[in-house]
Every structure is written in structure tokens, then in C-alpha cells.
Amino acid sequence: MKSPIIGIDLGTTNSCGAVSDENGNVTLIPYRGGQFTVPSIFAIDDKGNDLVGYEAQRQWQLNPKNTVFGAKRLLGVNFESEIVREMIKRVGYEIKRGDADDITIVVGGKDLRLTDISSRILGKIREVASSYLGEDIKRAVVTVPAYYNDRQRQGVYEAGELVGLEIVRIINEPTAAALAYGARKNTNESVAVYDLGGGTFDLSVISIRDRVFEVRSTGGNIFLGGIDFDNALIQYILSDFNTQHGIDLATDPIAMQRIRDMAERVKVDLSARHEVPLSVPFITMAGGGKPLDLNMIVRRVDLEALTAHLVDKTFDTCARVIDEAGLKPSEIDQVLLVGGQTRMPLIQNRIADFFGKVPSKSVHPDEAVAIGAALYAWSLDDRSDLRFQLLDVLPMAISIEKADATLHRLFGRNCSVPNQCQVTFTTHRDNQKDLVMRIVQGDAATVHDNTLLGEFTFADLRPGGAGSVRVEVVFTVSAEGILSLTAKDLDTGTQMSHTVKIES
Numbered sequence: 001m002k003s004p005i006i007g008i009d010l011g012t013t014n015s016c017g018a019v020s021d022e023n024g025n026v027t028l029i030p031y032r033g034g035q036f037t038v039p040s041i042f043a044i045d046d047k048g049n050d051l052v053g054y055e056a057q058r059q060w061q062l063n064p065k066n067t068v069f070g071a072k073r074l075l076g077v078n079f080e081s082e083i084v085r086e087m088i089k090r091v092g093y094e095i096k097r098g099d100a101d102d103i104t105i106v107v108g109g110k111d112l113r114l115t116d117i118s119s120r121i122l123g124k125i126r127e128v129a130s131s132y133l134g135e136d137i138k139r140a141v142v143t144v145p146a147y148y149n150d151r152q153r154q155g156v157y158e159a160g161e162l163v164g165l166e167i168v169r170i171i172n173e174p175t176a177a178a179l180a181y182g183a184r185k186n187t188n189e190s191v192a193v194y195d196l197g198g199g200t201f202d203l204s205v206i207s208i209r210d211r212v213f214e215v216r217s218t219g220g221n222i223f224l225g226g227i228d229f230d231n232a233l234i235q236y237i238l239s240d241f242n243t244q245h246g247i248d249l250a251t252d253p254i255a256m257q258r259i260r261d262m263a264e265r266v267k268v269d270l271s272a273r274h275e276v277p278l279s280v281p282f283i284t285m286a287g288g289g290k291p292l293d294l295n296m297i298v299r300r301v302d303l304e305a306l307t308a309h310l311v312d313k314t315f316d317t318c319a320r321v322i323d324e325a326g327l328k329p330s331e332i333d334q335v336l337l338v339g340g341q342t343r344m345p346l347i348q349n350r351i352a353d354f355f356g357k358v359p360s361k362s363v364h365p366d367e368a369v370a371i372g373a374a375l376y377a378w379s380l381d382d383r384s385d386l387r388f389q390l391l392d393v394l395p396m397a398i399s400i401e402k403a404d405a406t407l408h409r410l411f412g413r414n415c416s417v418p419n420q421c422q423v424t425f426t427t428h429r430d431n432q433k434d435l436v437m438r439i440v441q442g443d444a445a446t447v448h449d450n451t452l453l454g455e456f457t458f459a460d461l462r463p464g465g466a467g468s469v470r471v472e473v474v475f476t477v478s479a480e481g482i483l484s485l486t487a488k489d490l491d492t493g494t495q496m497s498h499t500v501k502i503e504s
């Protein structure tokens with residue numbers, strides 16, 4: 001009998017695996033010590049050993065240069081993109097330009113690609129799952145953020161291949177959360193998945209009709225997450241210390257690291273308590289060599305005042321995305337929470353105000369995505385009685401660059417997938433040999449501000465005068481948001497093969 005297909009939530013901060021039994025009951029795969037999540041961290045220690053998960057996390061402060069976290073945010077992005085500039089400011093490891101304008105990370109003196117790093121994390125989940133289930137796991141359904149573009153999705157497939165894990169299907173995280181909520185209900189409702197994790201925010205509107213999960217619209221902000229809440233609190237702590245002692249701790253990296261850790265802990269505790277003491281002993285030296293401690297009490301209302309503008313931003317997105325779905329907030333039947341930062345009471349209260357209903361308690365913000373992936377995985381098994389239809393949308397437009405460097409839109413944002421369109425190209429030179437087209441993904445108006453998916457070349461065109469050879473190119477986006485192209489000579493019907501190159 002084939003081994004089960006597991007579900008994997010490949011998260012930015014933590015990853016989690018889940019599996020369904022033969023009755024469709026899902027269990028999260030426990031890691032050593034009973035934890036259900038594995039930190040998405042990879043490191044190489046000074047002896048050259050690979051460390052993944054808790055082992056990597058434990059030694060992070062001592063070995064920041066060789067400890068990689070947040071890799072998911074860099075997978076499949078161009079070196080020139082804003083996210084890379086942001087990450088370089090925030091991380092201790094070296095990020096450099098790779099061969100194909102992608103990214104290379106230097107860990108333990110080795111140049112690694114992002115797919116190598118993601119593959120180690122997938123490999124770890126697979127290893128944990130195999131030992132828990134007592135059989136060699138070979139196949140998985142893996143979730144990705146709804147905003148992931150074609151390149152990023154391809155990157156996840158490659159990462160799986162590198163560790164011999166067949167990724168049978170990629171599904172979007174919000175869709176997985178909706179599956180966790182509605183898989184066993186014969187229901188007809190619209191749900192909003194409000195996902196605020198460590199680094200990103202997104203909202204998706206999904207309609208569930210019996211077993212059909214249709215994404216109506218999706219959108220978000222890749223620069224808004226829990227880390228921004230931490231930063232707001234850190235600024236407050238620094239300014240309070242400066243007022244009391246006239247010392248700016250921002251210039252002291254070791255003090256900053258300690259404050260960062262403490263600020264996050266205090267932020268998390270403030271979700272359960274109204275006041276939390278914050279204490280970091282011997283944070284610095286006063287003039288005369290006297291050690292100074294950092295001591296203050298942080299109240300929940302202080303944190304709320306400091307971060308209200310961040311919460312407001314999420315509701316700007318909510319208003320836009322719900323409008324794009326053709327709905328009003330009051331027409332959303334359930335709000336599902338995903339991501340650790342949604343535990344903040346202010347967020348839950350604001351959701352209740354905005355949607356006119358409290359968020360659903362029936363899915364767990366840290367577990368829903370892995371559970372949904374495992375349910376989907378089980379639905380692919382012949383023995384399963386579950387069958388789902390997932391109808392998704394493209395998170396960003398896909399366009400081709402025209403000769404004048406402007407864009408011709410092939411698929412608009414929020415268009416349903418799978419989808420197909422065709423464009424007829426005519427040669428513009430005598431005996432033109434090939435047809436080259438650059439394809440980008442993004443909603444920006446210019447080529448430069450979008451992500452290059454690839455340069456496709458159809459070679460060996462039939463010889464003929466300018467304008468006499470017509471090539472019809474069919475662009476297909478799969479249900480998973482992955483683009484493929486075919487072309488044929490319209491007059492002879494000959495199919496043409498292509499090569500793809502990704503570069504700047």
C-alpha cells in the first residue's frame with residue numbers, strides 16, 4: 001500500500017506537518033517534546049553540521065551569520081526587489097546576488113540557493129513524519145501564501161525534488177484554512193481568512209458551496225506583520241530609556257538583540273494580560289562604569305496605541321479585497337484567523353467591529369493551514385470519501401513586455417485559475433529566426449516594477465518576409481497558478497518548443 005500523502009504548512013516562522021487517517025481524521029505530526037511546529041530555521045554550525053528547526057534556533061544568537069530564518073520570504077524573488085533590501089537590514093546572514101538574478105545565501109562558507117534551504121525544512125518535516133508514522137513518507141501537499149508568484153511556486157516544487165519529496169499539489173494557505181473550517185460541512189457561506197503572521201498580512205474572501213472552495217478575491221501587504229508590532233514596541237522602549245538615562249541603545253547591537261527578544265515576549269504576553277513587566281538586567285553602562293538595567297512596565301493600552309496604525313492598514317486591505325469580491329463586510333458569514341499575531345485582542349476586537357461578528361473559534365490560527373493541507377491530501381487518496389474542488393484566483397496580473405517596453409496584460413489580478421488566453425504574433429523582420437518574449441508578474445504598470453517570470457524563446461521560425469509568419473502562443477495558468485506556454489505556426493500548424501531563461 002502506498003504511504004500516505006501528508007500536508008505541510010511551510011511557514012515563514014514555523015512549519016508544521018499533518019496527516020489524515022483512513023476516516024479523514026487529521027492529526028498534527030508531533031515533533032520531539034510534543035511540539036507540533038518546527039521553526040523554519042536552517043544553520044550550519046562551526047563543525048560543519050547541518051541543523052534544522054529547534055537545533056538551529058537554539059544556537060542562533062551565538063551563530064547569527066550562519067543561521068537562516070525567513071527564507072520563505074526570499075524564495076523565488078529577484079535580488080533587486082524591495083524585500084531583499086528589507087531582509088538585508090534585518091538578518092545576520094549574507095544575502096548575495098545569484099546566477100540568474102536570484103539570491104544566494106552564504107551559510108557555513110557555502111553558497112546555497114533558497115530552494116536548498118526550503119528543501120532542508122521540507123526534509124525535516126518529512127523525517128519527523130516518517131518516524132512518527134513508521135513509514136517512509138514520499139508525497140506531500142504543500143501550502144504557499146496566496147500572493148506567491150509563478151517563480152515562487154516553482155521554487156517550492158524544486159525544493160521538494162531536492163529531498164525526494166514529491167509535491168503532489170500546492171494549495172494556497174487561505175484556501176487550506178477554509179478547508180479546515182468547511183471540509184465536512186455541507187454549507188453555503190462566504191468566509192474571510194484574515195492572516196497576520198510574522199512578516200506578512202493577507203486577506204482572502206472564499207465562498208464555500210458544498211465541497212467547492214472558490215477564492216473570490218485576495219490581497220495583502222508583504223511588508224506588514226508581527227515584526228512591525230515588535231519594532232513599534234522597541235522604539236517605545238528605546239525612547240523611554242533615552243528619556244530616563246540620556247543613552248541611545250539603538251547603537252549597541254548586543255543590547256538591541258536583547259531588547260528585540262524581550263519586546264516580542266512582552267508583546268505576546270500582552271495578548272493574555274493587561275500589564276507586563278519588562279526587565280533586561282545590565283543592558284549598558286552609565287558614565288563612570290555603573291551598570292544600568294532596563295526596567296519598565298508595559299500596558300496593553302500602550303501597545304495598542306503604538307500599533308493602531310498597523311492594524312488600521314490591515315483594514316484598508318480588508319475593505320478593498322471585500323469590495324473586489326463584490327461583497328460588503330456584513331455579507332461575510334465567518335472570519336477565520338490565521339497567523340500568530342491575530343491573537344492580539346485589539347485585532348480580534350477590530351475584526352468584530354469591521355465585520356459585525358466575532359471571528360470563528362473553530363479553526364486554530366497556527367494549525368488550520370496544515371490541517372487543511374492534510375485534508376486535501378486525504379481527498380486525493382482513492383480510499384477517501386472527500387472530494388473537493390478548489391477554484392483559485394491569480395494574486396497578481398501576468399503580462400508580456402511589448403516592443404515599446406510597455407506591458408500587454410494576459411491575465412488580470414483576481415482572474416480565476418485555471419485559465420488560458422492566446423495571442424497571435426507576427427514577425428516584423430524578413431527571415432526572423434526566433435520569437436522572444438519576456439513575461440512578468442505583478443500589478444505595477446512598468447516592466448521594471450514587476451517580477452520577471454522568464455524570457456521565453458521560440459526558435460526556428462519558418463523563413464519568410466516580415467509579417468508573413470504568424471505564431472499563435474497559448475498561455476495557460478494551471479490551477480496552482482503556474483504558467484506554461486505553447487506556440488504554433490498558424491499557417492502550417494507546426495508546434496514549436498521553447499526555452500526559458502530567467503535573468504534580469
Ligand code: AMP
Nearest residue numbers: 013197198226227268271339340341343
Ligand atoms: P506566524 O508567522 O503565524 O508563526 O506568526 C508569528 C508572529 O505572531 C510573530 O510576530 C509572533 O510574535 C506573533 N505572535 C505569536 N503569538 C502571539 C500572541 N499570543 N500575541 C501576539 N502576537 C503573537
